Amino acid sequence: MTQRGTIATSMDEIARRIEMQSSELVQLQQLQREAEASRLIYEYFLTRLKETAVQQGIQQADSRILSGAVVPLDPSAPRKPVILTLSLVLGIFSGTALILLHEFSQNTFRVAEDLEVKTGYPVLGQIPEVPAKRRKKVQDYLKNKPNSAAAEAIRNLRTSLLLANLDKTPKVIMSTSSIPGEGKTTQSIALAQNLGDMGKKVLLIEGDIRRCVFKEYFSITNEQGLLSVLLGDVPITDALTRVPEHNFDILMGEKPTTNAADIFSSARFADFLQGLRDTYDHVIIDTPPVLAVTDARIIGLCVDAVIYAVKWDSTTHRQVTDGLKALEQVNVRISGLVLGQISARGMKRYGYGDSYGAYQAYYQS
Numbered sequence: 321m322t323q324r325g326t327i328a329t330s331m332d333e334i335a336r337r338i339e340m341q342s343s344e345l346v347q348l349q350q351l352q353r354e355a356e357a358s359r360l361i362y363e364y365f366l367t368r369l370k371e372t373a374v375q376q377g378i379q380q381a382d383s384r385i386l387s388g389a390v391v392p393l394d395p396s397a398p399r400k401p402v403i404l405t406l407s408l409v410l411g412i413f414s415g416t417a418l419i420l421l422h423e424f425s426q427n428t429f430r431v432a433e434d435l436e437v438k439t440g441y442p443v444l445g446q447i448p449e450v451p452a453k454r455r456k457k458v459q460d461y462l463k464n465k466p467n468s469a470a471a472e473a474i475r476n477l478r479t480s481l482l483l484a485n486l487d488k489t490p491k492v493i494m495s496t497s498s499i500p501g502e503g504k505t506t507q508s509i510a511l512a513q514n515l516g517d518m519g520k521k522v523l524l525i526e527g528d529i530r531r532c533v534f535k536e537y538f539s540i541t542n543e544q545g546l547l548s549v550l551l552g553d554v555p556i557t558d559a560l561t562r563v564p565e566h567n568f569d570i571l572m573g574e575k576p577t578t579n580a581a582d583i584f585s586s587a588r589f590a591d592f593l594q595g596l597r598d599t600y601d602h603v604i605i606d607t608p609p610v611l612a613v614t615d616a617r618i619i620g621l622c623v624d625a626v627i628y629a630v631k632w633d634s635t636t637h638r639q640v641t642d643g644l645k646a647l648e649q650v651n652v653r654i655s656g657l658v659l660g661q662i663s664a665r666g667m668k669r670y671g672y673g674d675s676y677g678a679y680q681a682y683y684q685s
Contacts, residue, residue, distance in 0.1 A: 428633045429640070430670055432659050435630060438637055439644055444484065444627060444656035445477030447507065449663055455536045458506055459513055459566055474510045477658060481511075481625060484655050490625035491597050494527075496607045496616040498643035502631040503660040505533055508606040516567030520601040523560075526573035527607040527619055529580050534572050534606075538563065545572035550588055569600075584618040593622050610643040620652035628654050632662040 429435045432443040450470050452458045462471050482489055495508040505528070512524040525546060526534045534540070544559045549571070561570045576583055583589060596603045605623065607616040620626050626647065630640055647654060 427636045427638070429630055429635065429637070429659060430633050430667070431672060435640075435657055435659055439640060439657060441628070441644070441654055442480075442484075442656045443659055444480040445473055445658045445660075446662060447473040447477065447503070447510075447658060447660040449661050450506070455506070455533075456538070459509060459537065462510055462513060463565065470510075471514075474514045477507075477627075478511060478514050481627060481655065484625065488624070490623075490655070491601065492593055492603045492605065492623040493625045493627065494605045494607055494616070494620055494623040495627050495629065496620075496643075497609050497629040497631075498611050498635055498639040499609050500531075500612065502609070502629045502635060504609075504629040505537070505606050507627070507629050507658060507660060508604050509537055512568045512602075512604045513566045515602050515604075521599070522568035523571060523596060523600045523603045524568055525571045525603065525605045527584075527605040527615065529573035529576055529583075530608055530613065530615070532573045532575055534570065538570060540570065540572055542572060545574040547574040547576055547583070550583060550586075550592060581614045581618055584615055590622050610646050611639060617647055617650045617652060620647055621650065625655040626652060628657045629660050630657055632659055633666060634661070 429438070432446055436443055448469050450458050450461055452461050462468070462474065465471060481493065484490070493511070495504045495511070497504040508524060512522050516522045526532060527546075529546060538561070540561045542559065542561050544554050546559070548554045549556045549559045556571070559571060561572065563570055593603065605619060607619050610616045628644065628647075644654060
């Protein structure tokens, strides 16, 4: 009976324990489910937190404002003072270099001293530019403005030429140059006018018969001229044209059908000039340029004086020396040179204004 009671008690105890364990197992399973739910919620929020952090990193700017900028009063670029200073310095250096280069390469005559040193001949006159747009106005200008620098320069040329040889005053005078356009024709006409105003009997001959430019200076309708006289077609009195307002006679040129050099080489031309010596006080012959044709070298053998025109700051050293050498080779003696068409502004620009101050009054006249 005792064992039965013990067994019954044990069975009750075991049943109670099993019931307790079942209750605890239910409670354990409930706790596990809550823990699993909490874990899932934690993992979800952790994932969202990481996504949010990544998104913030992507959207964040590469730079950030540390402090507010100060607005400048002047532009920082371009640096105008520096650029202007450098430009000024470079401009001065470049201009100086160009001026020096131009001066070193200068191959023309600007002052009479250089012309005399280079050629070995004296400069008899220096003639400024004549402010006349047309050639026909040149003589009117010299006539109407006798106190101008140009008129005074012609008078100086006349004086130097007539006093170049005190033993024998030149009667037959030739005017020539190296190349065309150096003012030899204007020089011849002005000299004839000046001598005529002195009361001298003067004849101006157009020896440049290849071009015949006197018609651009004078309104002359006489169709007979130098060739007609040399060929004996007309007497010289019929071929001459008197210019009363300029006090000298003109013998116009005629374009030849034969070579002009042959005409001037003939004995008839030499006899013709010799006859004029007895009739006129002075005979001025305007001849072609020396380097262009041979006419001037031939005529030069028959004259008493040769004046050689050189255009200011235009005719090169080589052209002048070659022209003079061509005359020397045939024993033509040059009386002197004339530096013509001098520009007063140009002289000032080159720094010779003080030496040529007299020309300023000419331009104001």
